[in-house]
Amino acid sequence: MSTPETIPETAAFSVENVGGIAETSVAFSPGVTVLTGENATNRTSFLQAIMAAMGSDQASLKANTDQGSVQLTLGETEYERTLERAGNSVLFEGEGYLDDPTVAELFAFLHETNEARQAVARGDDLRDLIMRPIDIAEIREKIDRLTDEKASINDELATIESRKQDLSDLERRRQSLESEIEEKREELAEKEREIDESSNDLEESLAVKEELEQSFEDLRSVRSDLESVRRNVESQRDSIASLKQERTELETELDELPSAPMGEHEQLAGQIEQLRDQRQTLNAEINDLQSLITYNNDRLEDEDYEILQTLDGDSGAGSDGELTDQLLADADEAVVCWTCGSQVDRSQIEETIQRLEDLREQKVRELNEVKSELESHKDEQQEVRQKQSRREEVERKLEGIDDEIDQREQRIDTLKEQREELTEEVERLEETVEEYESADFEEILTLHREANQLEFELDSLESDLEDMTEEITEVESLVEKGEELRDRREGLLEELADTRTKVDQIESEAVEAFNEHMDAILEILKYDNLDRIWIERLEETTREGRETVRQTTFEMHVVRTTENGVAYEDTIDHLSESEREVTGLVFALAGYLVHDLYEEVPFMLLDSLEAIDSSRIARLVEYFAEFATFLVVALLPEDAQALDDEYTRITSI
Numbered sequence: 001m002s003t004p005e006t007i008p009e010t011a012a013f014s015v016e017n018v019g020g021i022a023e024t025s026v027a028f029s030p031g032v033t034v035l036t037g038e039n040a041t042n043r044t045s046f047l048q049a050i051m052a053a054m055g056s057d058q059a060s061l062k063a064n065t066d067q068g069s070v071q072l073t074l075g076e077t078e079y080e081r082t083l084e085r086a087g088n089s090v091l092f093e094g095e096g097y098l099d100d101p102t103v104a105e106l107f108a109f110l111h112e113t114n115e116a117r118q119a120v121a122r123g124d125d126l127r128d129l130i131m132r133p134i135d136i137a138e139i140r141e142k143i144d145r146l147t148d149e150k151a152s153i154n155d156e157l158a159t160i161e162s163r164k165q166d167l168s169d170l171e172r173r174r175q176s177l178e179s180e181i182e183e184k185r186e187e188l189a190e191k192e193r194e195i196d197e198s199s200n201d202l203e204e205s206l207a208v209k210e211e212l213e214q215s216f217e218d219l220r221s222v223r224s225d226l227e228s229v230r231r232n233v234e235s236q237r238d239s240i241a242s243l244k245q246e247r248t249e250l251e252t253e254l255d256e257l258p259s260a261p262m263g264e265h266e267q268l269a270g271q272i273e274q275l276r277d278q279r280q281t282l283n284a285e286i287n288d289l290q291s292l293i294t295y296n297n298d299r300l301e302d303e304d305y306e307i308l309q310t311l312d313g314d315s316g317a318g319s320d321g322e323l324t325d326q327l328l329a330d331a332d333e334a335v336v337c338w339t340c341g342s343q344v345d346r347s348q349i350e351e352t353i354q355r356l357e358d359l360r361e362q363k364v365r366e367l368n369e370v371k372s373e374l375e376s377h378k379d380e381q382q383e384v385r386q387k388q389s390r391r392e393e394v395e396r397k398l399e400g401i402d403d404e405i406d407q408r409e410q411r412i413d414t415l416k417e418q419r420e421e422l423t424e425e426v427e428r429l430e431e432t433v434e435e436y437e438s439a440d441f442e443e444i445l446t447l448h449r450e451a452n453q454l455e456f457e458l459d460s461l462e463s464d465l466e467d468m469t470e471e472i473t474e475v476e477s478l479v480e481k482g483e484e485l486r487d488r489r490e491g492l493l494e495e496l497a498d499t500r501t502k503v504d505q506i507e508s509e510a511v512e513a514f515n516e517h518m519d520a521i522l523e524i525l526k527y528d529n530l531d532r533i534w535i536e537r538l539e540e541t542t543r544e545g546r547e548t549v550r551q552t553t554f555e556m557h558v559v560r561t562t563e564n565g566v567a568y569e570d571t572i573d574h575l576s577e578s579e580r581e582v583t584g585l586v587f588a589l590a591g592y593l594v595h596d597l598y599e600e601v602p603f604m605l606l607d608s609l610e611a612i613d614s615s616r617i618a619r620l621v622e623y624f625a626e627f628a629t630f631l632v633v634a635l636l637p638e639d640a641q642a643l644d645d646e647y648t649r650i651t652s653i
Helices: 043-054 102-107 115-122 126-131 136-199 203-256 262-316 321-333 346-435 442-500 502-525 577-594 614-624
Strands: 011-018 021-028 031-036 067-074 077-086 089-095 334-336 343-345 530-544 547-561 567-570 603-606 630-635 648-650
Touching: 011 043, 021 043, 021 648, 031 043, 043 067, 043 077, 043 603, 043 630, 089 262, 102 115, 102 577, 115 126, 115 577, 126 502, 126 547, 126 577, 136 346, 136 442, 203 346, 203 442, 262 346, 343 346, 442 502, 502 530, 502 547, 502 577, 502 614, 530 577, 577 614, 603 614, 614 630
Parallel strands: 031 630, 031 648, 603 630
Antiparallel strands: 011 021, 011 067, 067 077, 077 089, 334 343, 530 547, 547 567
């Protein structure tokens, strides 16, 4: 979306061969611009040109031309669209102001056949129309993604909470280890003093003592290595047990995940591609029909205007009133067909146009059905892809677990061999020490053996303390991370709630906007005995296949008052043409506001307001002017006279 940072001073258009326009250049400032003139003076054609510059394809080429163009200069930025005839269709090229004009076509470009404007009169599904720009599939996908992330955080927090509860016990165990280490150090110090005192009596056996001490040192070292290996073996076994448990859980999950055959994937992809082709074809047919309808309506207006000009000229030349009346009567009955050149009844052309409009409505209904089916297939494809992706992920994890189990089992075999070697070395060293045992050295040997055992126990306790300290540090780190995870979860919960209620919010805002602005408009326009027109948002539960789903509908109410002041509920069918037109325009305004088009689309267009009397048109235009940067209104001269003189008026296009 290209949106200027500041409000531009002017909007300048150069138009060639669009609608009934051969060539024109028009510029106007922000605010209300009134295109005033009789029928067939290219007011509607210029509105088409504005729509084309915005990015819409709802514009027609001038008859008997093959190319046209629209240039828009908005502030310092220029946009250009070209139109080229291709058989019965018109091809559009170039960059418009909007990347996607769909929402603007619904709620900002309020020409005679605007769908939102006509929805009230036709009894269309108003809720469906308001929600059409919302990508429901994207919302569902986001909800699934946020839900998975929340579940992952909850699992991690549960683990952290479990470890946090162990923290006090770990602290107690660390204190206990520190006390034991201190006691062992005191014991060892005392034992070393006894050894020193005994050594004073064995100076003559110094060489024997050194050999003995070295043997004890070697024995203590080997025992420490042996204990380390034993612990490593147990750790590997615990890891293997944990991996096997995880493997069992993954295998259970894998059994529950269906594997869609490749043919089913291809069939689903083919159906989606076919539906996309149907959607594209229907869009093209609808655009062609709209261009054809617009073209024929324009030509019909041109034919009326040319006849009236001829009659005015004859009257000015002195033709009598009876002849003029006769010609006017003939003009109502017959026109010259612009396709075959023969004279045909006007009603025949109007019936043809009506059949084209009926066909377009039928195509629109078909398009909506195709879109609905396409969304359903895309949801199904997304679900299949997610399950297949999860299946592949589980299979990869299982393969990785099997590899890791094999590696750990091989590690255990290696550790067992080391354990056997170290056990043999301990036995050898113990035999060596025992060889020194004799009557002469029994006391000193006992002291050394006891000191050696104390050093071994001290090493073991210090190793346990080191492991315990690392575990406590890890738990404390997890506790700190838990605070971050809780903050993230709170944000996720808010985002999830907002996403889940986004559809409800838009529906509620649309109803609120319509009711608020409808009340204000009725207060301003003051229709006789029409008290209120309002929309009620209703929810009902229905079944779709095996699922129970909640559906929302918009029900419109009309409240009138009798001459005696008694209020009663009326129906939409009983609204006057003026009341119906105003209601349709306010509904379009609600969509314009709910979808924030006032931030993205600088132009709002109003056309075909003849059913509303001029004084009410003036008040309606003043009300709508508040919401759009540029409000462009096409009016007949007699209706334009009632508008504020300060509004920009363009009388020649």
